[in-house]
Amino acid sequence: MDELTTSRLLRRNFLKGSGVAAAAAIVAPIPTRAAAPAPIPINPATVPGPKVRQRASLAPIRASMDRMISLEACLRPFRPQGPRIEIERMGSKAIVHSYGHGGSGWSLSWGAGRHATMLAQSTGAREVAVIGAGAIGLTTAVVAQRAGLKVKIYTRDMIPHVRSFRATGVYSPSARIVALEHATPQFRKMWEDWARYSYYQYNSMLGLPGTPVEWVDTYKMSDTPFAQGSSLYTHAPYPNEPEYPHLEEEHTPDLMSAMQDLTQDQHPFPVPYVRRMNTMMFNIPAHASALLNEFLARGGEIVIREFENHRQFQELPERTIIHSTGYAAKALLGDNSMVPVRGQTARLIPQPEVDYAISYDSQNVYTVPRRDGMIVQEWSQGDYGNEKETAYLDATRSSVAKIARMMEAMSNRS
Numbered sequence: 001m002d003e004l005t006t007s008r009l010l011r012r013n014f015l016k017g018s019g020v021a022a023a024a025a026i027v028a029p030i031p032t033r034a035a036a037p038a039p040i041p042i043n044p045a046t047v048p049g050p051k052v053r054q055r056a057s058l059a060p061i062r063a064s065m066d067r068m069i070s071l072e073a074c075l076r077p078f079r080p081q082g083p084r085i086e087i088e089r090m091g092s093k094a095i096v097h098s099y100g101h102g103g104s105g106w107s108l109s110w111g112a113g114r115h116a117t118m119l120a121q122s123t124g125a126r127e128v129a130v131i132g133a134g135a136i137g138l139t140t141a142v143v144a145q146r147a148g149l150k151v152k153i154y155t156r157d158m159i160p161h162v163r164s165f166r167a168t169g170v171y172s173p174s175a176r177i178v179a180l181e182h183a184t185p186q187f188r189k190m191w192e193d194w195a196r197y198s199y200y201q202y203n204s205m206l207g208l209p210g211t212p213v214e215w216v217d218t219y220k221m222s223d224t225p226f227a228q229g230s231s232l233y234t235h236a237p238y239p240n241e242p243e244y245p246h247l248e249e250e251h252t253p254d255l256m257s258a259m260q261d262l263t264q265d266q267h268p269f270p271v272p273y274v275r276r277m278n279t280m281m282f283n284i285p286a287h288a289s290a291l292l293n294e295f296l297a298r299g300g301e302i303v304i305r306e307f308e309n310h311r312q313f314q315e316l317p318e319r320t321i322i323h324s325t326g327y328a329a330k331a332l333l334g335d336n337s338m339v340p341v342r343g344q345t346a347r348l349i350p351q352p353e354v355d356y357a358i359s360y361d362s363q364n365v366y367t368v369p370r371r372d373g374m375i376v377q378e379w380s381q382g383d384y385g386n387e388k389e390t391a392y393l394d395a396t397r398s399s400v401a402k403i404a405r406m407m408e409a410m411s412n413r414s
Contacts, residue, residue, distance in 0.1 A: 111194025347373030
């Protein structure tokens with residue numbers, strides 16, 4: 001199998017550019033074994049909502065198909081049992097598996113990376129290989145470097161050609177992360193550790209060059225009254241899918257933003273029930289680039305290589321390997337517990353003036369104002385178990401038309 005080392009070229013181009021200053025802002029080490037500071041406990045239900053902005057302050061979304069700049073489908077790597085993070089001995093290698101994070105890869109990447117790094121450290125290794133350069137692999141590589149390990153990434157694809165680059169980009173740490181029947185007390189404790197550490201790490205990135213992370217207002221809409229205690233994070237039952245636990249409400253309510261039910265005169269939307277809250281958003285191109293820049297600035301190496309089966313892991317010089325290939329692990333390891341959950345996102349031309357997101361589940365409309373474009377997401381009953389990475393234009397056309405009608409109705413109300 002041919003190998004192509006790209007690290008020197010990437011690092012040289014990075015050092016020539018303006019990325020040096022950005023990397024310098026994020027390379028300060030965070031001890032891997034240090035726990036994230038605990039936030040002050042807050043019950044969102046008891047926090048009075050902030051003063052609502054006037055209708056005119058919400059800039060309209062310019063929703064039309066001629067503004068679409070990309071349309072992509074991807075697969076969430078879901079395991080009903082939850083992500084696999086454990087050590088397996090394969091021949092002369094210690095393999096730290098870290099895959100199967102469902103729709104929570106970016107959201108939990110720092111905490112899961114910290115967990116995998118600690119397992120790798122337990123082998124006594126000072127040099128490790130990371131297989132995969134998606135959300136989990138790339139973040140884990142940086143966490144391992146911050147812990148003092150020398151890291152080399154082996155990957156078939158680099159950003160922007162990895163599946164996780166097509167994600168929506170919002171903090172959703174329990175999105176298809178585990179089936180309710182497998183949400184054991186041990187798993188719940190592990191998930192909470194990941195979620196709290198990731199939340200802490202992402203908030204430490206606010207204000208960095210390129211705006212890799214920011215907070216936006218989200219308006220959750222419904223044609224019927226909201227269920228008691230429901231929020232943006234509450235997962236309604238999806239047809240033909242397992243029931244999922246409400247992990248945020250049950251274990252990290254202090255990390256959830258305060259919610260505010262709005263009256264008809266407090267919002268411009270043509271919907272009877274509207275709830276406002278804050279949402280953490282990842283600008284994925286900026287965030288992924290910051291990770292890559294830090295990895296290279298810390299002396300990381302990248303080897304472009306495709307693995308056809310797990311026996312080829314034995315060919316690597318590193319004795320400890322962190323395996324983070326996401327859905328590819330199904331074929332690579334023969335892990336039939338993996339269930340693909342198809343997702344689809346489109347991007348419209350960016351609108352810097354739009355600083356709010358919309359979640360309208362009953363109309364299958366979800367849009368997020370990322371810096372690289374207005375994200376429009378679709379889902380359908382046939383997504384679960386669907387391995388086809390085919391994007392359907394008609395679905396996006398329908399969602400864009402719904403947003404356009406909403407914006408027209410908003411204009412008529414103002």
